[in-house]
Amino acid sequence: MDIPVVELKDVSFSYGGPRVLEKVNMKVEKGDFFALIGPNGAAKTTLMKIMLGLVVPDEGEVKLFGKNVRSFRQWQKIAYVPQHGGQINLSFPATVREIVASGLFGKAGSLKGKSVDEAVRKAMATVGIEPLAARLIGELSEGQRQKVFLARSLVGNPEALFLDEPTTGIDSESQEEFYGLLENLNKGRGLTVVMITHDIGMACGMANKIGCVSSGKVDVHENMKDVTEDHIAEIMGYSIKK
Amino acid sequence: MEIFQYSFMVRAFAAGIASAVLASTIGVFVVLRRMSMVGDSLSHASLAGIAAGMFFGFYPFYGAVAFSVLAALLVEMVRVTFKRYAEVALAVVMSASMGAAVVMISLGRSFNADLFSYLFGSLMAVTEEDIKLIIILGFFVMAALYLLRRQLFSIAFDEETARLSGIPVNTVNVLFSILTALTVAISVRIVGTLLVSALIVIPAAVSLQLARSFNSAIFVSNVVAAFSVITGLYLSFYFDLAPGGTIVLIASAVLFVVLLVKRR
Numbered sequence: 387m388d389i390p391v392v393e394l395k396d397v398s399f400s401y402g403g404p405r406v407l408e409k410v411n412m413k414v415e416k417g418d419f420f421a422l423i424g425p426n427g428a429a430k431t432t433l434m435k436i437m438l439g440l441v442v443p444d445e446g447e448v449k450l451f452g453k454n455v456r457s458f459r460q461w462q463k464i465a466y467v468p469q470h471g472g473q474i475n476l477s478f479p480a481t482v483r484e485i486v487a488s489g490l491f492g493k494a495g496s497l498k499g500k501s502v503d504e505a506v507r508k509a510m511a512t513v514g515i516e517p518l519a520a521r522l523i524g525e526l527s528e529g530q531r532q533k534v535f536l537a538r539s540l541v542g543n544p545e546a547l548f549l550d551e552p553t554t555g556i557d558s559e560s561q562e563e564f565y566g567l568l569e570n571l572n573k574g575r576g577l578t579v580v581m582i583t584h585d586i587g588m589a590c591g592m593a594n595k596i597g598c599v600s601s602g603k604v605d606v607h608e609n610m611k612d613v614t615e616d617h618i619a620e621i622m623g624y625s626i627k628k
Numbered sequence: 629m630e631i632f633q634y635s636f637m638v639r640a641f642a643a644g645i646a647s648a649v650l651a652s653t654i655g656v657f658v659v660l661r662r663m664s665m666v667g668d669s670l671s672h673a674s675l676a677g678i679a680a681g682m683f684f685g686f687y688p689f690y691g692a693v694a695f696s697v698l699a700a701l702l703v704e705m706v707r708v709t710f711k712r713y714a715e716v717a718l719a720v721v722m723s724a725s726m727g728a729a730v731v732m733i734s735l736g737r738s739f740n741a742d743l744f745s746y747l748f749g750s751l752m753a754v755t756e757e758d759i760k761l762i763i764i765l766g767f768f769v770m771a772a773l774y775l776l777r778r779q780l781f782s783i784a785f786d787e788e789t790a791r792l793s794g795i796p797v798n799t800v801n802v803l804f805s806i807l808t809a810l811t812v813a814i815s816v817r818i819v820g821t822l823l824v825s826a827l828i829v830i831p832a833a834v835s836l837q838l839a840r841s842f843n844s845a846i847f848v849s850n851v852v853a854a855f856s857v858i859t860g861l862y863l864s865f866y867f868d869l870a871p872g873g874t875i876v877l878i879a880s881a882v883l884f885v886v887l888l889v890k891r892r
Binding site for chain 1: 660778779781782784785786788789790791792793794795835836839840841842843844845
């Protein structure tokens with residue numbers, strides 16, 4: 387049995403008031419496509435940041451690849467695509483190539499010179515943004531920017547990818563393309579994917595586990611044969627337009 | 629070249645070009661991190677250090693270096709504590725430094741030509757000792773910036789993702805604050821404490837309008853700063869003007885022209 391990629395034991399968290407997460411227990415195994423869904427304000431982003439050690443929980447234990455997240459240092463194993471396609475500084479004078487390469491800057495200096503160029507080229511090719519390499523980030527559409535962030539996260543060849551609502555604000559055609567890329571990475575390369583999304587259809591179609599975040603709890607559904615979109619929507623209090 | 633027959637002008641050019649390159653490189657990162665007022669706060673702290681030097685009788689440049697580094701560390705500490713109110717740190721440090729400077733200047737009755745040269749910059753004031761310090765500190769700052777350039781880029785673009793890619797963000801931020809403080813202390817000699825912030829911010833602002841990549845942003849910023857300093861020193865020599873003000877006016881004119889041309 388492989389060591390779980392993420393393991394949360396009795397994790398609780400509050401922003402000073404009532405707890406937004408209460409004794410959360412969950413595991414993400416190697417190769418999982420784990421979708422985290424829930425209404426706005428359900429603390430999905432907080433939960434992901436706790437998994438990554440960006441937010442410290444009040445109680446409980448968080449492990450990344452079997453290590454306590456506070457002492458986790460194997461940064462090359464993980465990559466993160468934050469929820470900020472529209473929030474970055476659009477006047478930042480950086481080309482797509484420079485931003486994708488920045489995904490390697492903290493990775494223990496393992497790559498140099500030509501290997502960096504090659505890794506950057508491969509990552510851009512994987513998500514289909516090679517023709518945009520010399521463009522400034524502010525000149526791209528939101529969909530293209532999200533692909534740049536995906537390429538940046540893939541350039542270090544991670545084992546697990548964490549995405550926070552990566553398709554928010556992009557058109558449905560680009561969303562489908564983005565999901566297709568993730569599916570290939572998960573099924574083709576065995577990349578573990580943890581993704582926050584509001585898209586129940588995508589979650590039911592692509593994920594092998596769904597974590598429903600609501601009222602401070604996370605209900606994990608593993609047997610996807612028994613899980614329907616309606617079922618999840620009902621749990622989450624969503625209405626699905628037929 | 630008549631101007632270079634004077635050894636004080638050779639020293640002024642050496643100090644000026646070193647300040648231009650350092651301030652304009654640091655400036656790109658400062659502006660992108662939305663900390664444009666940091667130069668102002670640190671230069672006021674350096675004035676307090678200069679006043680302390682004059683009051684207690686040690687070399688004012690050492691005071692400028694020590695006070696601006698201490699202020700930079702204080703700003704970084706407050707910035708981490710009040711993440712969403714980073715400008716509070718800058719305002720507090722600026723006011724407290726100015727207060728300390730004014731008190732020491734009045735106590736020491738040291739409002740004289742020497743202080744005036746620190747406030748507005750001076751061609752004549754750069755000594756051999758200044759040049760030695762500027763070269764040593766300047767080399768250290770440039771080398772550190774070169775080594776940290778990738779980490780600084782990542783942090784300026786997206787601090788959270790930089791942290792998760794394994795960059796020791798807090799350590800790099802502290803080092804960057806120290807490098808900014810040293811740059812301010814170096815630049816004060818030529819541009820003066822009241823105008824050093826402009827040498828940090830204006831060339832970077834021009835570069836953000838013109839650059840087609842991050843490396844070109846640094847290059848454009850360096851060129852604008854060096855052009856402003858060199859022409860500024862020439863003009864202030866021949867027309868007997870305060871060098872700091874002349875340099876900043878030239879840099880501002882460049883920014884104005886670039887904005888005008890880009891609007892068309």
